[in-house]
Amino acid sequence: MSPESSIIKGKKESLWTTSFFILWQGQLVSTLGDAAYSVSLGFWVLAVTGSTALMGMLMAASTLPGVLVSPFAGVLIDRHNRKHLLILMDMIRGLSIVLVSAAAFTGVIAVWMVFVAGIILSICGAVFRPGVNSSVPDIVSTSKLSNANAMLSIASTGS
Template sequence: MNRNLFFLWQGQVISQLGMQAYTIAMMFWIMESSGSSAAMSVIFALSTLPQIIFGPIAGVIADRHANRKIIIWCDLIRGSTVLVMAAVLFSDLFSTAQVVIFFAVTACINGGCKAFFQPAIDAWIPDLTTREKLPQVMATFGSTTQATMVLGQASRGILFTLLGAPLLLLVDAVSYFLSALSECFIKQKTQDNSDRAIAITASFKSYKDDLLTGWRYLAGTSGMVPAALFVASINFFIAPVMLLLPFYVANQISAGAEWYGFLLAALALGSIIGYSHSNHLKQVLKKRSSLMLVSLHCFAFSLFIFSQSHHVYLSSFSFFTAGILPGFV
């Protein structure tokens, strides 16, 4: 890994850790202060909406503009918004409803930054390494992201218990600023951005053409659309589980915030194992459709056991198993 890749990798790791801290602080503060799952669902929707809106064009923009600036600005904006959020909680001047509104605005801004951040990372990596080393570098970044999720989720639950939401958000904000600082040391060749010389109408047409080309490729490639709908349906039906998880931890298994982090870490660790062993299992079962069908039924059974459990260790094991099976899918 060369110098530029190291700074990019380091910034991504720090940023990922910060993201886990914000999610846990936000969810448990809302649960403890308002007890409203509806407020939490609205905030999650607001954090996802910008990614739905900007997701299709984010990749196009990342391909055509300086990725370094996009990534640094995303980290700076996220760090600033979370810092304001920490100040709001520290001040204790606002009502619960007002703080929830602040969380909603922060979630919306951070969701917009996230929509541009990851495509910019993915588009930049090939420019920072050779074609021969690209698969290894992509694998390193992918595995690091998963490992960081496990570490971040496990540790942030403990930190929330020890520090509370305001201090944890302050740590989160600092992590984003450190990530931006790390990315400032990456050297990127100056690119001749031809878009600046094109009229606004022509520039818009260029973006639109690139976007339509991507959609045509998706629609014209056999199996792509059903696969996308299949994955989307799984995400749609699993969303309520993640939304209600803090209430499950507090009310059903009578545990603290640290166990919320442990459960998410178990899910992420299971996912890593599922991904890493899926190719071997596919060769054993021969047919992908059989593997997917068996995995989905076992996944549903694991979630059923999880829903009935009142013990932290059984909940952890069933959630860990539930993480493995979508990895196969």
């Protein structure tokens, strides 16, 4: 049933469909996790090396690749299967976090590993974010699109 026909029949459209709620909740948890991971690894580098310069370099290395990839990410999302790219980017991000965690738990973690993980997360995040944003019109009716974008922005900014 199209969104327009539900209005005609007197049914009220809902922003919080199951698909949108899952997307919104996933983004909220993901951005909270990304923020916690980034801050904690920065402070880990500071604690291990005692170097604020190295901590700053990690923050830059975790940001700059994403900034450089971002202009091309939208084109990549538009030209390829969005769902497959989102899954691939999330799998790569998850794998890099698991590998750094495993290295930390086994006591073999090194600063270079944290830098590599930061770069990978930055690049994958630069592709993932526009993919999520471009999927919103597919799961939300046109009349609720601005509300949906606002709710995703609240989740992202709040994190």
